[in-house]
Amino acid sequence: xxxxxxxxxxxxxxxxxxxxxxxxxxxxxxxxxxxxxxxxxxxxxxxxxxxxxxxxxxxxxxxxxxxxxxxxxxxxxxxxxxxxxxxxxxxxxxxxxxxxxxxxxxxxxxxxxxxxxxxxxxxxxxxxxxxxxxxxxxxxxxxxxxxxxxxxxxxxxxxxxxxxxxxxxxxxxxxxxxxxxxxxxxxxxxxxxxxxxxxxxxxxxxxxxxxxxxxxxxxxxxxxxxxxxxxxxxxxxxxxxxxxxxxxxxxxxxxxxxxxxxxxxxxxxxxxxxxxxxxxxxxxxxx
Amino acid sequence: xxxxxxxxxxxxxxxxxxxxxxxxxxxxxxxxxxxxxxxxxxxxxxxxxxxxxxxxxxxxxxxxxxxxxxxxxxxxxxxxxxxxxxxxxxxxxxxxxxxxxxxxxxxxxxxxxxxxxxxxxxxxxxxxxxxxxxxxxxxxxxxxxxxxxxxxxxxxxxxxxxxxxxxxxxxxxxxxxxxxxxxxxxxxxxxxxxxxxxxxxxxxxxxxxxxxxxxxxxxxxxxxxxxxxxxxxxxxxxxxxxxxxxxxxxxxxxxxxxx
Numbered sequence: 001x002x003x004x005x006x007x008x009x010x011x012x013x014x015x016x017x018x019x020x021x022x023x024x025x026x027x028x029x030x031x032x033x034x035x036x037x038x039x040x041x042x043x044x045x046x047x048x049x050x051x052x053x054x055x056x057x058x059x060x061x062x063x064x065x066x067x068x069x070x071x072x073x074x075x076x077x078x079x080x081x082x083x084x085x086x087x088x089x090x091x092x093x094x095x096x097x098x099x100x101x102x103x104x105x106x107x108x109x110x111x112x113x114x115x116x117x118x119x120x121x122x123x124x125x126x127x128x129x130x131x132x133x134x135x136x137x138x139x140x141x142x143x144x145x146x147x148x149x150x151x152x153x154x155x156x157x158x159x160x161x162x163x164x165x166x167x168x169x170x171x172x173x174x175x176x177x178x179x180x181x182x183x184x185x186x187x188x189x190x191x192x193x194x195x196x197x198x199x200x201x202x203x204x205x206x207x208x209x210x211x212x213x214x215x216x217x218x219x220x221x222x223x224x225x226x227x228x229x230x231x232x233x234x235x236x237x238x239x240x241x242x243x244x245x246x247x248x249x250x251x252x253x254x255x256x257x258x259x260x261x262x263x264x265x266x267x268x269x270x271x272x273x274x275x276x277x278x279x280x281x282x283x284x285x286x287x
Numbered sequence: 288x289x290x291x292x293x294x295x296x297x298x299x300x301x302x303x304x305x306x307x308x309x310x311x312x313x314x315x316x317x318x319x320x321x322x323x324x325x326x327x328x329x330x331x332x333x334x335x336x337x338x339x340x341x342x343x344x345x346x347x348x349x350x351x352x353x354x355x356x357x358x359x360x361x362x363x364x365x366x367x368x369x370x371x372x373x374x375x376x377x378x379x380x381x382x383x384x385x386x387x388x389x390x391x392x393x394x395x396x397x398x399x400x401x402x403x404x405x406x407x408x409x410x411x412x413x414x415x416x417x418x419x420x421x422x423x424x425x426x427x428x429x430x431x432x433x434x435x436x437x438x439x440x441x442x443x444x445x446x447x448x449x450x451x452x453x454x455x456x457x458x459x460x461x462x463x464x465x466x467x468x469x470x471x472x473x474x475x476x477x478x479x480x481x482x483x484x485x486x487x488x489x490x491x492x493x494x495x496x497x498x499x500x501x502x503x504x505x506x507x508x509x510x511x512x513x514x515x516x517x518x519x520x521x522x523x524x525x526x527x528x529x530x531x532x533x534x535x536x537x538x539x540x541x542x543x544x545x546x
Contacts, residue, residue, distance in 0.1 A: 003395070017381055102395060103393040103395070261303065
């Protein structure tokens with residue numbers, strides 16, 4: 001197990017190094033710095049706006065903010081685990097490197113989970129800062145710490161739940177695995193659109209938190225069923241029966257890769273009509 | 288130990304939806320031998336290589352590397368293999384040095400050993416001045432050299448080289464060819480695929496011709512010319528003659544074939 005941990009850390013380190021190189025070290029415009037500033041500004045605006053829009057902020061209280069935070073981070077986590085997990089664990093650059101070396105696939109999977117922790121911690125901190133504005137001043141800073149810890153835990157568990165879903169989906173029905181991305185993508189766009197409409201019509205995070213507080217039992221039960229328990233299951237399985245997780249992941253990976261190979265072997269066939277000749281084609285080709 | 292084949296392929300087959308990409312391919316390569324694997328585009332060379340290295344599971348058959356099955360006992364087999372793919376597999380957002388360190392971790396090398404070996408290979412491949420540059424910014428030739436350095440990192444006893452001289456300038460190609468000969472002298476078994484027939488002819492102790500997924504002929508360049516009924520012909524003429532009108536009855540000729 002010791003070897004797995006050090007190997008997982010090496011995988012995570014390579015991911016951090018790549019991100020550091022891309023966003024800071026070799027970026028002429030220091031894209032990472034710009035991104036952090038943009039995130040900070042957005043949350044700053046949000047923090048300033050949340051109590052102002054809903055003067056009865058205190059009514060939402062810590063429980064409302066916590067429920068909102070956990071729901072959001074769980075959603076981000078499960079989506080990240082599934083969609084990004086699919087890119088990293090089944091299609092990414094490191095997949096063939098792992099296949100040609102004696103490194104165990106389990107380290108690859110664990111490494112990707114560890115790699116996500118710093119970014120998740122930072123994003124959760126920003127949101128915790130934002131949502132802590134719902135809590136009245138004397139309790140705000142302890143609330144921020146609590147929101148951060150709860151959000152991080154929810155996000156991590158949901159990430160594992162997303163990976164569990166991905167692992168089983170890849171193992172038992174790899175041909176439809178890509179549709180999961182479409183599902184999460186469509187759902188995310190729908191939620192972002194709904195949030196934008198809600199906020200543009202004068203709604204606020206505080207009001208949302210109040211609604212969340214009212215529906216707390218139902219929301220927490222759903223979260224536990226969708227993200228908490230599956231995430232916990234994978235966490236326990238990784239500790240108790242890592243070979244079980246590894247064999248499912250490895251079998252699924254080869255099934256997915258096999259399907260990919262078949263796609264490249266099949267002759268390309270387009271279901272779109274060909275462009276006509278003449279002016280239209282000339283114009284479109286120039287575009 | 289010297290009698291144990293470095294590479295043993297037994298009836299290796301790969302089919303996609305009933306389409307046979309590789310059919311019943313059997314082959315033995317001994318330590319210190321350079322085996323040239325030739326075939327037209329789509330003949331099945333790269334598919335065979337990918338099955339040998341653990342990238343693509345075979346539909347049936349076995350791949351043994353130093354006696355270890357790549358698919359049933361992968362760790363020792365993969366520790367023995369160094370693979371240079373036709374398209375280099377590199378983490379392009381790492382620097383050359385960072386990437387070699389990472390690969391050393393994947394091969395289970397100690398930190399000090401991995402770092403020392405990385406420096407040695409960067410020097411050997413002429414990449415030391417570029418060690419702290421992103422691989423993304425490398426030319427194709429430099430990426431090819433990085434792939435070779437990666438394949439050599441863990442001192443493999445079996446080297447699988449897929450179009451290894453592609454993208455290299457004349458000097459670098461010469462250096463790589465000299466290195467391949469040196470590795471073979473040290474007892475490393477080398478399998479190389481190439482479209483450049485002169486490279487295969489110059490380096491290979493034996494050559495195998497794969498056509499439509501079948502190994503249709505094998506032996507030295509002279510033996511192949513005789514099999515094609517063209518004694519004295521060069522490898523290009525032989526290759527065109529054999530692959531233009533394949534000899535299916537010679538499938539499997541290399542298993543236990545002339546040494």
